[in-house]
Amino acid sequence: MTLTSTRPQTTADHLSLLESHAVYILREVAAECERPVLLFSGGKDSAVLLHLAVKAFAPGRLPFPVMHVDTGQNFPEVLAFRDQTVARLNARLVIASVQEAIDRGRVADPGPHGARNRLQTVALLDAIVEHGFDAAFGGARRDEDKARAKERILSFRDAFGQWDPRQQRPELWQLYQGRVNAGEHLRAFPLSDWTELDIWQYIERENVALPPIYFAHERDVVRRDAMWLAVNEFIEPRPGERVERRLVRYRTVGDATCTGAVESDAVTVEAIVREVATANVSERGATRADDRFSETAMEDRKREGYF
């Protein structure tokens, strides 16, 4: 006796299947939740996510707003990109401001050069409560980090915004169920199964617009914690650090105080695809100081309600 195969033939290519799965998730959550929101940082993953959301509901308008959790310490090119993108799509933009949270005394001010990455959680959770959002789409991928590798595509958050990795809902087949009680919410990650290379191949195929800092450019940088950090209003050279002008690009985009650049001469998406295919260091390992606090830095932040 043999089992019947229950998977029919498909001729679809890998990127089209990833795209279709992501769009399926976007439509399910938009249909089942009352007030979803899409988290948009201006980074490459959220740019891809927003591109997919637009395709999912075209020719209609995006049926939910986008939200930027603004640390107040941004790369100016990324802010400009955010505003252009939102204007082009005629999307509604909600800004959750870390600076406002500091001004209102919700969180302590880490000082002019302190990283505000972790403070984003407070601003994000406050905005979710204020606007009554019951689902937030994020561009997180499982290949980014070992805690993210454990997370469901629809990830339940309790009334305190917490993620409990020991009590995740079973998530079978593609039956994404998004029911929550008042005060609770979901995070939905349509790009869960995408790798960094998939993202870049998709950007190439779809001509997804990105901020210019993803492409190689000359910049004044200092070497710190084995990363190249841009010298700007947030980062000043410390004693002993030498400012150098180097050809660099960003592999991820986060808070300007904790996101490092990598040396690269890739000025086109095609060149970046080649670079990513042969990389020896992970994107977060190469560029994120915020993941280096401890062995479980990402898990600890996620438990508190981080992206």
Next chain:
Amino acid sequence: MDLTTDILRLATVGSVDDGKSTLIGRLLVDTRQLFDDQLDAVVNASERRGVGDLDLSFVTDGLRAEREQGITIDVAYRYASTPRRKFIIADCPGHVQYTRNMATGASTADLALVVVDVAHGLKEQTRRHLCIAALLGVRGLVVAVNKMDAVHWSPAAFQSVVDEVETVAGELGFDAITCVPTSALLGDNVVDASDHTPWYAGPTVLEALETSDAGAWSNASNGARLPIQWVLRQPGGGRTYAGMVNGDALHEGDLVTLLPAGIETTISALNTLHNGPGADAPVGLSIDVALGDETDAGRGDLLAGAPLPRVTREIAATVCWFGERPLTTGSRLRLKHTTRVTPARIVGLDGVVDVATLSVDEGDELRTNDIGLVQLQTADPLVVDDYRDNRVTGSFVLIDEVTNATVAAGMVGRATFL
């Protein structure tokens, strides 16, 4: 760049401490899938916790509690590729209390990578996992008969596990079984062939995964299905219906039936995400279609090609129960099937599966992690196929009405081995 790479989705299966996570760690490290900084982090974490130079299980056991306790709590998804194939790996927990997480990982898998400790043979938990994998429609098995170093690479010890596995796998109806003698800890026969097993001429675990045809898709068609997710309003007043194609490809001009209403119509236009308007759409693509006749189709309805699915409010199904309180006749729940959510009631319990013997025994409740045969009634009509004919229209989940937790995985019909 070639985008049509063959993909195999696999889930690890087996009891706690038989070495599933170590095997996946070994597979990823020896095929150089880890970035330098990720490998460094595993080495550092191993040293800090005093578990030797390199604890391979830390590659996938990424949670603090998992590393403290040395167990896997929830599924870790890893992505790997070799020149022959792409892999999506779900490393699943072995503990009985985390069976729901194993089922999560196995529900989307084509192949189960089973790990058995050669000194202990098939434990009850491994039998439970194999039974769940078979129910979920996993076809192929690659079995790592692990910790061979602990039995001095004995061919007799290997053969005794192989015999046991073949008996159980035969009962469960798996088609393709490959057993490999391994030491995940030392790396023997995982990626590189071992010097310790001159008596074994078969493939390594990696070779078995690269050549398995469990991911090959059959040509047997059980009819195209398009569960409607969302209605898109087009400029000028028309509507198109969006969803993901399954069962069989859809073509412009296809005769379809809108269910549960039973209205016959045609696909008058078809739109894919990548190529825009087109003549056809293969399985797995999200599309939107226009219909030849005016209908009031909406979310929860389904467009089907022949042979048509059944429209029913009463379902006989096999369920894996994950709820904390027992499921009994009379239990009220919500049921999600395709894109429809509806109230449901258990009207009969036809039996409880004994995973050790595969016999179906009489019982009046399903306890946590039990597998049982139930009769359900739903408030709204459902459009269903047997799970063995279609994984999408044959599957459902049950939802607790108070907590909204997902408490059961359900499959329409009854597996042939039960």
